[in-house]
Amino acid sequence: MGTKRDNIVRPINPASFHAVETGSREHIPGCLSIDFSVAVVLPAGGSGERTGLSTPKQFCTFLNRPLISYTIQAFERIAWIENIVVVVAKNSIDLMVKVVQQFGHKKVKVVLGGSTRHRSIFNGLKAFEEREEDSALKKPKVVIIHDAVRPFVEEDFLLKIAIAAKQQGASGAIRPLVSTVIATTSEGYLDHSLERAKYRASEMPQGFLYDTIYQAYVQCSEADFEFGTECLHLVLQYCGTNARLIEGPHTLWKVTYKQDLFAAESIIKETLAQTACVVTGLCEESTRLAGALQKTLGTQDMHVEIVPTKLRSSSTFISTNWNFIHVTVNSACLADLEELVKTFEETAHSVLYSVVLILVHLDVSEQPSASETMAALGGIRNLAAEAKRRNILLYGILLNHVKDAEQWEEAVENLSQIIASLIKERNPVLTGQLLWA
Structure with missing residues (x-):
């Protein structure tokens, strides 16, 4: 975690990855046993327009490695996560396959994404329904959905998300709002502001019983697919499942802008x-x-x-x-x-x-x-x-x-x-x- 030199909350030290990969969870205080199957869907089809770079941010490289690889490893090193489905745009399929091969990722299946975020996630979920003999994936009890550009998620928090999803049907990470949210008039003036203490930012990861989130997507409207972004809302609207919300650590931040790539590189360098x-x-x-x-x-x-x-x-x-x-x-x-x-x-x-x-x-x-x-x-x-x-x-x-x-x-x-x-x-x-x- 953070050093005494600053207040940055750091990801798990890479030096501890070897121990984690053995499957031991003794380092997690009060750890409950995972006795059900868990898989991950990583939507990674975004164009990364806000970074201002020609390369989508998930494929931007620092320390000789693309961002998406760091995120995959954060899940892959956890013994109780069985499969990771990475959903990418058509023009990134070959690049993603190359990343998987170059960095030795073993649990990954690459899937073609859709035109919107929800369509891509649904494509990722449908990969578990396929029955091709050479590429069939075991349908999990719980599926975790996470952003490909949030590389610093840690096992202890994923454990909380997975167990809450198993018990409640859905779970999600939240964080306190950093800024006050305001509404504006059509003329560009202040209409009103929200009381920040009453609201939270919805973050990733989010966990679901696989059958619940899959049925929610089956019932989705075209408007949901086209304009929606919140998976927790879908399971509430179509399955009546109200998610358990868990406050997450500072490390869940998302690489959104170009400067965030430099911040991610700095954190990894400091950790190493x-x-x-x-x-x-x-x-x-x-x-x-x-x-x-x-x-x-x-x-x-x-x-x-x-x-x-x-x-x-x-x-x-x-x-x-x-x-x-x-x-x-x-x-x-x-x-x-x-x-x-x-x-x-x-x-x-x-x-x-x-x-x-x-x-x-x-x-x-x-x-x-x-x-x-x-x-x-x-x-x-x-x-x-x-x-x-x-x-x-x-x-x-x-x-x-x-x-x-x-x-x-x-x-x-x-x-x-x-x-x-x-x-x-x-x-x-x-x-x-x-x-x-």
Whole structure:
């Protein structure tokens, strides 16, 4: 959740995704067991006109990945969600299929959308009624409808929505109104305003008994299909089912405008930057520097773990980290970096999120030679170019050891600032560069 540095409510740390995918829900206080089938429909056929971009916002890319993929993953990593139907416009079918394949989404079926939001959602629901042998989906007890451009929904809230939908027939997220709602006259003057405390904004996700929402759509009028947007209203009007409304967290916000894409990217960067792993050898200087980095980076709200070189290929620490600092003394040890890059590739660890790998080369020789050091590290540029194609960002930092305690402390602090900046910004332009700390 949020850090003490600001009031932004953050999504679940990506480092916890591995644990969530095992199906354990012990991390959710008072969690009830899901003993019924749940599926998701994601309408993603919008044109994104309000962003002012030529690409629909759900396909806009940041950190080498389209927005829709982040939203899909938010559901896919939850063990009790069985299927995700993504509904897209005809001209986006091939692109959506490519996204599913490229980022390894396993629970997704892509469906052709309609000319309006309600028609698209209905098409998504009808996918569960199809009986083609090669593409049949199991009809769920509960279906969750969510916007493709709300990527930060979390499991504990989805659990509340699903259980309320099972018990009540329908459920929906609400949030307090941020602004006062007013009515205007035809001449453009104030008519009246609503008392904000009495009203709420209807948000997503919304959950329904599948049969209830499906029957509501079967009975819909053409006017509903053409102009309606609120699914909760349909089940109330046509099925007499009054939804249970649940106040949702701040993370349910929707990417609507261009600046929202930058905000989403910033949140993900901040979340990825909360942890790091220092891979260190057994020599005294390497161990001491690793400890110093753990301390200084910790003052910047980063949790740092130290792992010996012999464990650098361990799947346990790799699966829960996206930032690695490899400390070497005197020798460049590019072979160790190559092994780490290979491990990331074999485990597909960098498919969803970019991995930052920083080589910190500590020179403890009495008379360090810049030319010799540069020659030893010359191969980092080629390795970085190869790694970047696999979404691995490799950087190099040179640090000369100094005996004066005060100067050494200042050098380590400067090194930590550079490392923290590289991890937070994840700038691909600087990969392969050798920086001096």
